[in-house]
Amino acid sequence: MVFPLKTPILLLDFIKYILAYLIVLVNTFCYNFLVNHLINLIRRMFMKKAYFDIVKEYECDVLVAGGGVSGFSAAVCAARLGARVILCDASGMLGGTATSGLVGPFMTCYDHKGEKQIIKGFFNEVVDRLVAEGAAIHPSVCKNNMSYSGYRMKGHDGVTPFSSEKLLLLAEELCLEAGVKILYHSRVIGCECNNDRIEAVYISTPAGVEEIRAKNYIDTTGSASLAEKAGAEVVFGDENGAVQTATTFFQITGVNKEALDAHMRDNYEMRARFFMDEIEKARKEGKFPCGTPKLRIYETVDGIWKVNMAQQDDYFNDTDTESITKAEIYQRKQIPQLFDFLKNNIPGLEDIRLLNSASEIGIRESRRIVGKTVFTGDDAINSRYADEQIAVCSNSIDIHLKSEVKYVVCEKNYYIPFSCLVSKNIKNLLAAGKCLSADKYAFAAVRVMPPCFAMGEAVGIAAAIASKQRISACDVNVKEIQKQIIDNGGYLELDS
Known part of the structure; x- marks a missing residue:
């Protein structure tokens, strides 16, 4: 008896097996695809992950967004402590309103009596180097009722006239000396965040979108642009959303x-x-x-x-x-x-x-962060925060409105606390200059450039310490910041 060959049956079973296997693979792929797609959607919703075609990637310890006086101060002071620093700016120069905006002079760096310089440290180094080049007049020479002080009768002892062009060149020189990597024409357009931390920042450049990953981030954009993109709490203007008038x-x-x-x-x-x-x-x-x-x-x-x-x-x-x-x-x-x-x-x-x-308008007030502390005019008047000061100032409250200017000369010196430079809800984000956390009165006093230099120096030091210790910027011991400020020649005593 002849039995038929079983080969066709085996082949059919094999084909069925392969088809079943392919179906399993397709199902698995679809499942993984759907799951991954869902995860990405969740990340977009909750991690604020920005999706771009990245043309270049960078890594550093500290990213400083904004190259005005507070920004380049932060960058240089962080780099001098060994941090790998990238400084990006939307324009093609450093110095912000002091250079492209031609704003000057630096307002007072002296005490409320006009007798003693109290904003020193990195600011003093910048002034001394400009003076040595014949590009500035030392503040000790400048008194009220002089041409250098705009013939003002009060609140203008100890101002510093300077050359905007020479300041630009010096700012670049200081950054390059310290090893700061400068990225011009780079505007922050997005962030990747994980819970309460920034993981990466995306910048728009002539080449396309580039990614910068850092351990700690500093917003010195003047309008809290980085903070806003990261989902940090920010405010615009005063309690009614009104800002001071601009100038050119x-x-x-x-x-x-x-x-x-x-x-x-x-x-x-x-x-x-x-x-x-x-x-x-x-x-x-x-x-x-x-x-x-x-x-x-x-x-x-x-x-x-x-x-x-x-x-x-x-x-x-x-x-x-x-x-x-x-x-x-x-x-x-x-x-x-x-x-x-x-x-x-x-x-x-x-x-x-x-x-x-000026190639750009002088903006007095914009967005600023909500910090661990909101520095108030009352805090300044009562000289609070003696335990965490990073600068001592005497600058007048100067609010420019459409109909009037509210100008109040401070009768004593006051502190700027570190906690008003720390984001309330993003752990590795600091801010300085016009991005600080303050009410309209305190802001109107410390928005001028010498306090901005001092704030920039403080956050640069803080970010470098945090990166070295592998902690978030918000967790840095303020005593360590103060020690380094003093080592830099800074002054933190209130006096009378």
Whole structure:
């Protein structure tokens, strides 16, 4: 009897087995795909993971976002302690409003009596190097009622006139000397966060989107842009969302200093010091179409004078593209008109020449973080936080509104606490300069540049210590920060 071959049956079973196996593989793949997709969705929702096509990746100990005076101070001071530091800035230069904004002089670094320098440390090093190059006037020389202090009668002892161009070059030199990696034209556009920590920051560059992973992060953008992208608690302006008015600077030469000094000596009233009567008269005659009610003029170095358009007649939001564009155009348009007014109405300015104008508007107030502490005007008045101070200041409360300027000279020195530079809900995020956690009164006092230098130095030190000890910046012992500030030549005593 002949039995049929079983080979076709075995082949059929084999094919069935393969098909079953493929079905299992497909099901497993689909399952894994769906699970992974779901996980990614959850990560996007809860980890704030930004998804970009990354063209380049960096790793460092400390990332500083924003290269203004607080930013490059933080970067240099962190790098000098051995930290690997990257400093990124959206523009093509360091110094922020002090360079691209032409803002100056540095406001007072002296005590409330105008007798003793109290903001020192890294700020002092910058000033001394500028003075040595003939690019600044030492604050000890500058007193109230001088051309260097804008002929102001109070609150301007110990200001520092400086060259914006030389400051830019010095800032780069200091960063490169310390080993800081500078990334220009790099704007923060997103963050990857894990619970209460930043894992990575994404920057938009001419090459595309690049990723920076650091142990600790510092926001010195002036508008808390990094903090906002990371989901940190931030506020905009005061309790009503109102901010101080912005301003634009321009520089002139050809001032007859003797004639201008004589004019100011003969006119002691504040209105005269701001040319308010001349402005009011010209406006009535239809010869002053600008919105500003006052102007300020400051002598710097090399025969260059800075003109501050001062109080403006409108508010602008620098976090809104249309608003800030409107501000840039509106204020830049006024410069020729203001120049002509000065030339035709003020003794000593008959032969002035327009040297240049700021490439960016001077923003006084924007977003800032909510920190472990919200530094208040009452804290400053009562000199609180003696146990955690990272700077001592005497700067006046100076609030610029559309209708008025609220200016209060502080009658004693006060502290800036470290806890107002620490994010409330992101452990490895610090902030300095105009990004600090403060109410409108304290902010209006310490938003000027010498305190910003001091805050930058403090957070740079803190971030370097945290990275070295493998802890979050919020957990650094403030005593270690204070010790390093003093080692840097800083001053932390309140005095009387």
